[in-house]
Amino acid sequence: MGEWRYGVWCWSLEWQRNLFDWEQKDVDDLMRCLAEVNLVQDSIDGWLWVHDKGGAYSVKNAYKVLMNELSATNGTEELVANEKQSRLSQLVQIESSH
Template sequence: MGRIRQNEERDWCSEIVNKKLGNGGDTRFWLDIWVGTRPLCQVFPRLFSVSLQTHECINQVGEWRNEEWYWNFKCRRRFFVWEDELLTQLMEVIGEVIFSRFDDSWVCAIGDDGGYTVKDGYRFLSDNFSPVIEVVDSLCRVLKRVWKKLSSIEGHNLLLAIIATMFAYSG
């Protein structure tokens, strides 16, 4: 997703669009990236393999009690002693996360305040993927005259004639 050129290995879309965690209702606990840079199933594969909640959203892996969040992990079996250490590490990773009562949302890093406009998107794509074209002054003057001509009524009529001709020859 997000690749414009075949030889580009960079996934620019995931670089600029991020999930903002709210109540965890639209974010899968193990499979989505919501803490760190990788899904928890990759960071803690052993815990993931014994979980009964592999596809559950965050808000289904815990609950609010008296305005405080409590985790409620369900597993196929009791943890081995060495897996308890993994659970402790997991709790350290997710323990600092602050939830809200608002829905999860997506934010765009190229817009102001996480918002997105077509102008921002166009500017980002142009800056990152458009080839650099050097235009000489004489070409600029010619293009300016052509644009003025096309923006006039005669230019409008000329464009309509060109379009009509294209349709006549295409079918």
């Protein structure tokens, strides 16, 4: 998965098979997203649900968020991953405490 080198996390992802060309583009997009994440060595990580003031995730709240997105499209568009970046990055952010 990766390793710490001189205090910096370096990703090293390995796949069980050769990737198709279209998958390689997705991996490149993933690596760009991962490059934006600031990992801190020897700290405790946690999750923060950005759609709740207290940061707590609930299925009820996630359902409301998704229904609001469907309402915004008037129900004519499906919630399909048309974008190459994961929708997870829009819904959840990683919080690191020292």
